[in-house]
Amino acid sequence: MCTYCGCESIGVIGRFMAEHTEIINAAGELRRACEGGGAPQVAAAVDRVEALLHPHTRDEETGLFAVLRRQEEFTDHIDSLCSEHTTLDAQLEAIRRAGADVDPVLVDAFLRDLRHHIDREDNGLFPAAAIALDSPDWAEVDEVTPALAPASGAPGKAPGRG
Template structure:
């Protein structure tokens, strides 16, 4: 994960990077579940991973990506990352339907996607965006609520962390 440029100190990027860590950890649990013979364990682990992934990708797309997409220098890159979100969702659905052999591919594609954001888009956004852009991105970014987190509530504002 990126740590060299300081973009993590920007609250919104720091939040997304923290969420990436949670998502990667959940994907690791999914991979370990696939090593066993319990299909219920795979489904449970997949649900756990998706409970982290979906709120995160929605938040990225509505906030940071929405602001960056208006800049012609970023439009194609942001659209490609959004397409990768959709591709990850499609892989997850195939896994849910029983194609557990796709779990390793899902994890590899997920990690590659996160790398593109953390070592490409986030540092570029830190350089390109100014104060009003960041304020707009923060305003447009929903608070990520995970379905499996009993301690998250709609009034919790994780943007201030």
């Protein structure tokens, strides 16, 4: 998580960063289930990751990403991050299908890609957004993005940045 620029003090950015931590922790549980669990344990661990990941990526894409996409310098980067969301979903589905017989290489690839993706957001996109967006932009992001995802807690509004 980025701690050098203060972008985590922006409500939605702080929420996304906290969710990244939850997702990484759930991915660790997934690794352990794949290493020593049966098909039900793997399925439950995939369910847990998906329950955190899907609302998170939906809110990123419909809120922050949609507003940032209007600035041409962010379009390619946003497209790349959205493509990574799709890849992560496909990797999770492959892990689910494999169940207890999952190839450790597949799990390692998912974890590597997940961490790389989160790093690109936490240490690249989020600090850049803190600089690039102004108060009306943050108000718009806040309008379409609850302060907390359903898997994380009760929805509510978070203040933007002025």
